[in-house]
Amino acid sequence: MLLILLLGCFLSIPLFFLWYRLFKKYIINTKRRKLLTFFATLLTIPFIYIGSIFIWLFTISYYPDYSFNKKKWSTNQETRYELSKDIIGSRMLIGKTKLEVLKILGDENNKIEENHWIYYLGTRPELFNIDPDMLKIEFIDGKVIKVSQHPT
Template sequence: MFRIKKYDKVVLFFFAAIVIGFSLIWLFEERFDRDEWITNPRMRYKMADHIVSSDTLIGKTKEEVIFILGSPDADNLIEVDHVSYDIGKAPSFFKSGERQLIVFFESNLAFEVAVVSSED
């Protein structure tokens, strides 16, 4: 008869907890939706991480990025080919500044997308 040892039960429990945790994170992560991005600018922070992690914009031309994300916001980066979008503030117990999604271009192709915070 096969018996599971106490150590094996603990390992199995933690493995199951990790799998369930990652599944829930994946399930509830907000994915990019163009219509929601354009119509609700203050909630963009929910989609910004997905845009960065999925490389949605990498390799796109500036015109394609502007078509996907809409007209960029004005910002103060100088001598860098980029577009910038305000994404609002995520709810937090701590004071946090406005956040921006910045898409950097080289030879008119997006090569990096980053979320940056500005201090209030």
């Protein structure tokens, strides 16, 4: 609570002078200008707080989406989530056989006999996200029919 009050004071002083300077051009009466400046400062601070929170939420949950790159996929398992959107969106695996998928994505201890394969994608940067995501590949008659991303 004290931190919020200190931050409010820290923001309000320069904001007050900014409003005061802007109103100085348009409002001649000093008493009215100070009163209007005070209320403008009080009304502006919550918007700055809310805007700061939205910017913070956006920055902690942002991650880039890259086109699929086999070298990047095989060398850095923790950031595979950056490539998964392209794998799913481009439908690059749909219709491929199990051997073709192995050639593209590599072996991740999936059994050739199973019809559901899982690839580890790493943990996406999101608020309250502690679990990694997985790329799930479903096969029917040895060919990929569906590719999806799921949290564990």
